[in-house]
Amino acid sequence: MRHSQLRAFDAVAREGSFAKGAHLLSLSPPAVTIQVKSLEESYGLTLFIRSGGKAILTSDGQGLYDRTRRFFIEEEDIQNYLSASSALEKGHLKIAADGPHAALNIIATFREKYPGIKLTVMLGNAETVRQDILGQRADVGITANCPESDRLVIDELSVQSMTALIHKDHPLAARKLLCLSDLMDEQLILRERGSNTRRVFEGAVKELSLSYENELELGSREAVREAVAVGLGIGFLFEHEILGDNRTVAVPLKELANSNRDMVICLKSQLKRRVVEAFVSLARTFAGSSGALR
Missing domain, CATH: 3.40.190.10 (Periplasmic binding protein-like II)
Structure with a gap:
């Protein structure tokens, strides 16, 4: 086992591909591939599953990666100490x-x-x-x-509060404050599951025993802004995420003040x-x- 082999393995594991790992180390992909392959052959282990340009850690690979991360963090700490x-x-x-x-x-x-x-x-x-x-x-x-x-x-x-983003011509755009119950029959534009915005919104809806049926799911706040601007429904953003767009209006939500x-x-x-x-x-x-x- 050589230091260069562990360094190559750690870089590939961290980046999720041989090409990106090689770029991180300023080496060619074949050079990194050889180092990792030599490490695998020396110990009879399969450390990665190669699939579609990705390098996916096996259970043995994950165990080694946990250790190489600690090793290289400690190595970096020593280097920092010696070159303070x-x-x-x-x-x-x-x-x-x-x-x-x-x-x-x-x-x-x-x-x-x-x-x-x-x-x-x-x-x-x-x-x-x-x-x-x-x-x-x-x-x-x-x-x-x-x-x-x-x-x-x-x-x-x-700390931020959540707002309802509404097209300027929608009847609710004139309101100064909205309750979530005001929106349950509207066409709603929601972020993807896993997003903080979606999690906070759905948590409040569940806590209030509300329900909605009409939803459009989009994968970014930029997509939500544009969907509201062209009239596809009502979206949800935190106050710092609002951009100046004269096509839309952001109205505070009573139940979601200081929710972020x-x-x-x-x-x-x-x-x-x-x-x-x-x-x-x-x-x-x-x-x-x-x-x-x-």
Whole structure:
């Protein structure tokens, strides 16, 4: 077993493909493939299932990946300790976010303060962000209403309320405040399952013993905005997600005031990394500053 083999395996596991793992290491895909294959043959194990350009971890592969992640985090910690004078002048940080509204100002400030750190930002919904952090595919996450976990550090950044996004010509657009019960007979435009918006909305509907039948499911907040703008129904967005569009009106929802909490999250085991600790510490300075997160 050689260090280069473990490094190649870890990169492929983290990126989910041989090509992306090779890019992360600045090597050619064949070189990385040879390293991983040699490791598998040395121990008689199958570490990945190769399928359609993806590299899916087997159970043996997952067990090794859990250990190589800890190993390389410790290795990085040793390197940082030995080169403290140049800490945060170089490095790479992978950020997962469930939307740009709470993330971009923090990222911009971090980049200005630490220009030598390469940043990769992945956007998804709240559940994919949480899974990316737990699966160590990202180093830090900016998401909303993350469930507690003994593996995670979770810090609240800001609180938002949910609004109903309505076409300007709809009769309900003139209202200053709406109840969820006012909307149950309307055509509703909902985010995909797994999104924080969908989870908060459905939780409130269930708690109030309400029901609805007419729904259109869309996979992004941008799609929801446009669908409402062309008159397909009523959508739901948190107040920081609203953009100026004269075709639509955002009306507060009584039951969903202060229903969203933006958070920065990371694995407790990752917080020892200087680059992660620096990002989390910076994000904490934005806590409670809702204007700064817009």
